[in-house]
Amino acid sequence: MEIPYTVKPRPDTGLYNGKLGIWLFLASEVMLFGALFSSYVLLRVGAEPGTWSMGLMNITVGAGNTMVLIASSMFVVLAWAELKQGNLAGYKKWKWATIACAVLFLVVKWSYEWPEKFKHYDIWLNDTKVLHGKFEKGYHATASREGKSAEEHVNGFYTKRFFKEESKLSNDNFDKAWTNGTLALQGHINAYEEAQINVEVTGWKADAGVSEADAEKVLAKLNAAGSATALLKDGGTVKEKVGYDEAKRAEYALGQAGFEVALRVEDYEKVPAHPWVWRTKRVNEDIGGKPRVRSIFLGLDHSDDGEGHHEEIEIETRHISRLSAFEPKHSTFFGIYYTITGLHAAHVFGGIIVMLYNMLPIGLALWHKDREQFTNRIETFGLFWHFVDLVWIFLFPILYIL
Amino acid sequence: MSDSHDSPDFIQHLIRLFYMVGGVLVAGTLITVLIDVLFHMPLPLAAFIGLSIALVKAGFVVAVFMHYKWDKKLIMITWTMVLTFIFFAGMMGLIMWAEGDAPKLNRAEMSIYWVVAAALLGFALPASFTVLTVKLLSQPAPVEAPAPKAKRVAKKKKR
Amino acid sequence: MSDKAEATGTQEAVEVHHDEHEEHHAQSFWRTYVFSTDHKVIGMQYGFCGLAFLFFGFCLIATMRWSMAYEGEAVPFVGPLLEALLGNGVAPGGVMSAELYNVFGAMHGTIMVFMGIVPAAFAAFGNYVVPLQIGAVDMAFPRVNMASFWAFFFGCVIMMVSFFIPGGAAQAGWTSYSPLASVIPTDGQTYWLIGMVMLITSSLLGAVNFLATIINMRAPGMTWLRLPFFVWAQFITAFLLLLAFPPLEAAGILQLMDRVLETSFFLPTGLVVGGQDVDVSGGGSPLLWQHLFWFLAHPEVYVLILPGMGIVAEIIANNTRKPIWGYKFLVGSIVVLGFLAFIVWAHHMYMTGMGTVISAFFQTTTLIISIPSVIILTCLFISLWGGSIRFNTPMLFALAFLPMFGIGGLTGLPLGFNFSDVALHDSYYVIAHFHYVVAPGTIFAIFAGVYYWYPKMTGRKMSEYWGKVHFWSSLIFMNLIFMPMFAQGMAGMSRRMSDGGATYSLANPDNADVTVGALSDTIMGLNVSISAAAWAMLVAQLPFIVNLFWSVKHGEKVESDNPWQATTLEWETPTPPPHGNFNKEIKVYRDPYEYSVPGADNDFSPQAQPAK
Secondary structure (H helix, E strand, C coil), X not given: CCCCCXXXXXXXXXXXXXXXXXXXXXXXXXHHHXXXXXHHHHHHHHCCCCCCCCCCCCHHHHHHHHHHHHHHHHHHHHHHHHHHCCCHHHXXXXXXXXXXXXXXXXXXHHHHHHHHHHHEEEEEECCCCEEEEECCCCCEEEEEXXXXXXXXXXXXXXXXXXXXXXXXXXXXXXXXXXXXXXXXXXXXXXXXXXXXXXXXXEEECHHHCCCHHXXXXXXXXXXXXCCHHHHHHHCEEEEEEECHHHHHHHHHHHHHCCEEEEEEXXXXXXXXXXXXXXXXXXXXXXXXXXXXXXXXXXXXXXXXXXXXXXXXXXXXXXXEEEEEECCHHHCHHHXXXXXXXXXXXXXXXXXXXXXXXXXXXXXXXXXXXXXXXXXXXXXXXXXXXXXXXXXXXXXXHHHHHC | XXXXXXXXXXXXXXXXXHHHHHHHHHHHHHHHHHXXXXXXXXXXXXXXXXXXXXXXXXXXXXXXXXXXXXXXXXXXHHHHHHHHHHHHHHHHXXXXXXXXXXXXXXXCCCHHHHHHHHHHHHHHHHHHHHHHHHHHHCCCCCCCCCHHHHHHHHHHHCC | CCHHHHHHCCHHHHHHHHHHHHHHXXXXXXXXXXXXXXXXXXXXXXXXXXXXXXXXXXXXXXXXXXXXXXXXXXCCCHHXXXXXXXXXXXXXXXXXXXXXXXXXXXXXXXXXXXXXXHHHHHHHHHHHHHHHHCCCCCCCCHHHHHHHHHHHHHHHHHHHHHHHCCCCCCCCCCXXXXXXXXXXXXXXXXXXXXXXXXXXXXXXXXXXXXXHHHHHCCCCCCCHHHCCHHHHHHHHHHHHHHHHHHHHHHHHHHHHXXXXXXXXXXCCCCCEECCEECCCCCCCCXXXXXXXXXXXXXXXXXXXXXXXXXXXXXXXXXXXXXXXXXXXXXXXXXXXXXXXXXXXXXXXCHHHCCCHHHHHHHHHHHHHHHHHHHHHHHHHHHHHCCCCCCCCHHHHHHHHHHHHHHHHHHCCHHXXXXXXXXXXXXXXXHHHHHHHHHHHHHHHHHHHHHHHHHHHHHCEECCHHHHHHHHHHHHHHHHHHHHHHHHHHHCCCECCCCCCCHHHECCXXXXXXXXXXXXXXXXXXXXXXXXXXXXXHHHHCHHHHHHHHHHHHHCEECCCCCCCCCCCHHHHCCCCCCCCCCCCCCCCCCCCCCECXXXXXXXXXXXCCCCC
């Protein structure tokens, strides 16, 4: 029994079975990843303010991996072109290059990118402040209560809680220690401060088409700190230590009234909102040479010898509302990030296995039996591999850049 | 790819094309990163630009690497796939838009832009395929298959 | 191969037989009957598993019906079994606990839909009949076909194993709505999700294979409009599976993440379970699960019904001895049906508060989709007109399909309007509606198909007498089960209550002063009659089961390869068909249903018979 059209395309459909099958399979894959992308969009749009973490990705690594995958995608099609010319040695050369790229991609992801994420954590405090940090010296943290302490290891993945029971105390004891205990943290610990801005007037243009009386009205409306006439003549501080939004509004109103305005950062105050918003450069900006939002280190002695980075800080656990490393449960963003990239990595892994099979004697036997069928098989695999590349092309901007 | 494209000259032509497309893809990635580093733009614009570049890259991969350009007969399968995906993405967009009255969903800033982004996924993708399709249909049919029959088969595949 | 075929076989047939004989020697028992790549063996494997799971799923609901009719009493016969197998905790003293009821309810739905009807109607008949009907030697990818079956089998094993883990199988209903499904502490839901991923993988592989086969393996002359309607139905079904299943796979993976890695894709901010805050990151969306689930599950409804329609069309054409009326209408309708099936899913979600705009949209599409369904049904009805109908068992089942499916479809209209759905949602009315579509609809079609193609599979017919006993008893009890449910549903009885609604009945002293809305004694009394009918239905299946096995050896031998005098290509093969199917070259010269062609020698003109 011979199945028709395994090698030659069927004339009226123009396809051999394998190619038809793989395209249909890719159609279902489009729907699979399409559903995940749609979920990403729906979740992102529906996320409450501050629950979608942004700007935490390492773009360099992401872009590098994109290049690696693009290269592998090119190599696999070159391998097929060599086979088309009957050159098995050339095929092997390009195929090994493809496999090397694929392995590199996975190694970067599994041994660097993800583990690096698991070392970072966020701690949400009850007063809406968030601590962001990275464990450096081991993953050590302690929770203690009434002299008893539970030293625990951070287990990035799979944690029921932030810390995994080691063996010294039972879970119950740890829970007791946790309740009303303290949490000692080491390593880089960041918090964020937002600028307190002084709004200053440096001059007033009489030719702007606004009368002095109107300008004074504007000042009065802004509850200017100094006297209106003095401000009008000599300039001076209109508002002191106000938040960004208020300063911007004042700047606009004053500008409309013909004033020349300067914003100056007077001080910083801890950001009372979620810091994710501030982590991207996109929403940060310079105000008179100083950043609108800056990160500060907690628990550091500010000496530059490097050791100071590991000074311990203690937080009372009752102030903590939630804590999580950058693992799937950290936020919906990380959840979908690990899900999609994990599924993609599984595709890459499957691809590597198929490629290895096609490089081993057992796979190459087909080449010696029927060259055209083997070429078709490589083409079919290539279609799958390009699709994997295609998915990553969309993943990169969606997960890393936006 | 049909047998008419098996000549050594054509393969050489293809290989040159593959290198070029590889270059384009790398350039596209670099441009994406550069834009992100150099310009600070609002999210909707960033989404538009980022996804547009990704779509162009995807178009090149599908057209050249997957030699879709020479596989006219795949048009209907692709259309099926794309149409369903449009439905899915479009419906999701519709849902997001229509759910606007639900208090839980806070998107005062970006509601319309996300609909635009969904529409981009829904329309730009098939649009690129449409351009390709029109271009392909203007090419002569492969030798073995008489043209009218091929068309008929393709038509019936649409569901 | 039957004796008859051997005796009358042509020279070619003998040669084929010889080849087959050699292959038989070359291949072990395991490769021939278990890990076979032959589409017919795989089809029968699917069919056997599918029918077995249909029976098992029915047993589950029969047990549940006891709990609904006589709540708190030990289940007779199976009660001790439940206690022994599942543990004292879930079935103390043989009494069904509410948890066990939930487990059985969720698994009844899952088993019937994903492990019963899809394999039996789509995979079994599709595998066995489609390659034969298009004149192909096998499926396009025989090994993928085998992989598809074993993925299915493995998924089923996981589902079955989940009954015996602590806490039992999934409890959140076959729809597995989050957050309920995500926060249930027992592991059954996790097993369910893993099992579902396996079943989905199986369906995807199967769908790819079917599509490739139908597109690329048609015999010469088998143009698209010469395909039998059953092949068309399978073609559209395969497309639905191919494109609708992946979103559920994505949703399953996300829910698995929710359960295993504690993400909160489907868990909303501020979720409180059992009085305790759940540790969620915030921003999850329970509606997302429903969208992804129903994006599959509505097309799934058409996956369930389309193969049934295909089978019924084949049998009606054959047994009325006249062409199907409006073949092109049927094909057009089924294509449109498949297309529209993708944009109606949210009519299952009117009550979720997703917004009036979206409800209005989906209400419109839902009503539009009833048009092609009605066209199909009308064409099949008109096909009966003026036919010289042979009332054999398959035809009886096919005929019963028509009004039963009609009732199921028409009672769906009030559910499609969102204003009436508000009252009927999640009531027994819904249960009656969709069971009328799938139980006396699809399952009758499956029975019809089994009786119809059995001679091709075995060379013997099933007993007509017991077939008719099976048919009439099934038809009567089926209606006795589901018809009263409409009344119950409209009286306000809600789904998924282990006490059958007793809490909300007038008999409950707590409701003594309730004047409107409590369930009357009459409505509650229907529980008992429905349950009795269900058990009678169970007994009514015994003739079929015995008939199925008994006829393999003792059924009436068929006289030729074409006992029903049908026109389609599967009857051109030897009986039963060998590996490789045809012993002659197949060319197609005719449309699929050329019965009673004026001037022809016989009242049927097979597709492979050259025109004069």
